[in-house]
Amino acid sequence: MPRSIILFLAFGLSAAWGLFFPAPVEAVYEELPSGYYFSLVDENNNTIVQTGSQVYVGDEYIKADNGKYQVVEVSGHTARCVYIGQEQMPEVNFDNSRQAWVIDSKEIPVVAAKPTIAIYHTHSDESYVPTDGKESQEGNGGIYDVGNALAQRLQQLGYTVDYNKNNHNPHDVNAYNRSRRTAASLLKNGSQVLIDVHRDAVPPNQYQTTVNGEEATKIKLVVGKSNPNMKTNLEFAKQLKAVMDKTKPGLSNGIFMGKGDYNQDLNPRAMLIEVGSHTNSKDDATKGVTAFADVLSAAIGGGSADSTGGTPAAKPLQQNSPSAWTTILILITVAAAAGAGFYLLNKNNAGR
Numbered sequence: 001m002p003r004s005i006i007l008f009l010a011f012g013l014s015a016a017w018g019l020f021f022p023a024p025v026e027a028v029y030e031e032l033p034s035g036y037y038f039s040l041v042d043e044n045n046n047t048i049v050q051t052g053s054q055v056y057v058g059d060e061y062i063k064a065d066n067g068k069y070q071v072v073e074v075s076g077h078t079a080r081c082v083y084i085g086q087e088q089m090p091e092v093n094f095d096n097s098r099q100a101w102v103i104d105s106k107e108i109p110v111v112a113a114k115p116t117i118a119i120y121h122t123h124s125d126e127s128y129v130p131t132d133g134k135e136s137q138e139g140n141g142g143i144y145d146v147g148n149a150l151a152q153r154l155q156q157l158g159y160t161v162d163y164n165k166n167n168h169n170p171h172d173v174n175a176y177n178r179s180r181r182t183a184a185s186l187l188k189n190g191s192q193v194l195i196d197v198h199r200d201a202v203p204p205n206q207y208q209t210t211v212n213g214e215e216a217t218k219i220k221l222v223v224g225k226s227n228p229n230m231k232t233n234l235e236f237a238k239q240l241k242a243v244m245d246k247t248k249p250g251l252s253n254g255i256f257m258g259k260g261d262y263n264q265d266l267n268p269r270a271m272l273i274e275v276g277s278h279t280n281s282k283d284d285a286t287k288g289v290t291a292f293a294d295v296l297s298a299a300i301g302g303g304s305a306d307s308t309g310g311t312p313a314a315k316p317l318q319q320n321s322p323s324a325w326t327t328i329l330i331l332i333t334v335a336a337a338a339g340a341g342f343y344l345l346n347k348n349n350a351g352r
Contacts, residue, residue, distance in 0.1 A: 030054035030173055032077070034135065037202045040079045041071065048081060049254060052201030053276075056080040058225070060257040062087045062241070085258060090239050092246040101298045102240055115300060117154055118191035119147050120164040122179040122263075125171050126199045131282035135201070139167040142282045146275050147197045149286035151294035162191050177261055183263045183270070194270035196262065197289070198222075204279040208248045209288075216287035217255035217276030219244070224272075225257050227265035235303045236269050239299045242253070247298060 032038070033051050037053040048069055049061055059071045061081070066089055068082035090104045127142035129135050144165060151163040153255040164186055168178040183194055200207065200220065207217040221237040224230065237255045244252040253274070264270040273292065276285040 031132040052261035062255040115192035129280035220253035220274040222272040223259040228263035232268035
């Protein structure tokens with residue numbers, strides 16, 4: 001076969017492979033230096049929310065009152081937003097007769113085989129200044145105490161919890177690449193829900209709250225926009241927020257939808273939570289995350305996805321799966337056909 005045909009065939013196969021199997025999206029979750037943070041403001045320059053993470057044009061935020069905003073301009077540490085409208089949230093009720101939560105008319109059993117919940121920390125150093133004395137403790141941050149509080153409450157509620165305490169330092173843009181291995185191993189071990197526990201880096205008033213008459217910190221849910229599960233992840237976040245609003249008024253600090261994937265492409269029920277800020281007390285953060293455990297329990301229920309009328313969590317495509325090999329064969333056939341066509345076309349042109 002002429003060299004030009006070989007090159008064309010190789011190019012065609014490479015392009016087709018890139019089309020069907022794009023490279024994984026880089027997890028974008030850059031954070032500002034200590035003492036700096038972004039303020040998201042509306043058209044009247046009123047502050048909507050503040051975050052210690054990098055903000056990009058196109059990011060979105062659903063406030064505690066369910067008003068939805070989109071970032072249209074970033075200037076310095078100010079992100080200007082436009083109001084999109086009220087986000088439609090799931091309807092949450094408790095059916096006393098069946099002792100079950102009902103979310104959008106779908107019953108969530110409260111007594112059944114419960115899914116395994118995994119907890120881990122991408123940022124292992126995050127701490128709380130009022131309690132820990134500093135905002136960062138290399139490999140042993142106060143965030144582990146918050147993770148422990150979440151795990152203990154879930155265990156009290158009857159869940160099997162796989163709490164992974166791997167150290168993913170340093171706290172840099174590649175931390176998510178390191179924690180991805182941890183998240184993947186947790187799923188391989190049978191976990192069906194992934195919770196990546198963080199804390200924010202903003203003034204304390206952004207998270208300080210009262211839940212059931214006790215001081216606590218709010219919980220912000222973070223969803224990555226750059227992953228194939230984004231729609232499902234967002235629906236999961238909306239369910240969590242709807243249950244928060246119904247059962248733990250004051251606990252929610254909204255839903256932030258940012259650039260990146262935060263490893264949520266691994267599982268539709270993967271969630272990143274911000275539990276207070278480094279300026280809040282760790283004791284208040286543990287109270288907030290304990291309340292969140294009750295919310296998570298109500299939202300996921302005790303039954304499998306099939307028993308609640310939903311669908312099982314999607315699994316990543318395995319390299320040796322039949323569907324993967326079928327797609328590869330199709331790509332090879334298409335590329336070969338293209339090469340043959342190119343050869344015949346050149347042959348005909350050469351004969352003229």
